[in-house]
Amino acid sequence: MTLVFQSLRKVYGEVVAIDDVSTDFAPGMIHGVIGPNGAGKSTLINMTAGSYTVSSGSITLDGKRLDKLKKYQIANSGIARTYQNIRLFDQMSAIENLEVCFYPAEVAAAWSEVIWPPYANAQRRRRREKCMEILRFFDLQGYADVDAGGLPYGRQRMLEIARALVANPRVLLLDEPAAGLNHHETAELTAKLTALRSPDRIMIVVEHDMDLVMTLCDSIIVMHHGKLLFRGTPSEVQASTDVQLAYLGTANDIDDIRAAAQDRRAQLGIRTRRRS
């Protein structure tokens, strides 16, 4: 299983957000996507998940074109995502936020549930247990019946990832999962994401938090002005003069890049935390 971008391009009017990007993502690995603001990171995620159309080029999973599919078909192909700005159903409980994700995939069985109530009850219990298992993994079991909108901000971030896992996706796309998290929450997130690494799953993480990226990721692509500037291991990225120039305009060490990213993260944190 491989996710492949081939000569990918995205244009918004005059703005070329993604400019001829070709790369691939292997399973069993956590892939980081980094780059300065406006580099095109979220656009890559949005195109892969079908939220944005592709201007030209292709996205394939196991050789099957994703970019020609509708958004729900992409989800049914095994792609799940989280958002830069949390998008939970605030008025629904934590467990209901997970339970709703079962229904589209089980439409064919819906009639059996309508016709045969005992079957429906058994299915409901099975779904609930599966959701509780995921909540337990994220230490959210104590919040199962709490409205998502009332959860502490850090728990909401975890719940978003939990929801993305309900369909057991083959590709998990995480757009700035650490945005607005404090140091302790980020460490907790890093541990959870590490535990989600699986031979059957491709994980792609867009992040500004350099410590998280360098600790978590096996491979990193660096975007700059819509182009793929560099691809390598965390240590290769840290040693790259091209990467340092892209972030800072001068060749400096990774500590300066980290500080620049930290500034941005703090700004985003202020914005996103207001929501809770």
Ligand SMILES: Nc1ncnc2c1ncn2[C@@H]1O[C@H](COP(=O)(O)OP(=O)(O)OP(=O)(O)O)[C@@H](O)[C@H]1O
């Ligand atoms: N819906 C849109 N309409 C028009 N332009 C867009 C849209 N989304 C993104 N862009 C532009 O495309 C470019 C890439 O944006 P994108 O959000 O992908 O960058 P990014 O690397 O994720 O940035 P950040 O780290 O700030 O989130 C930017 O110039 C941005 O202004």
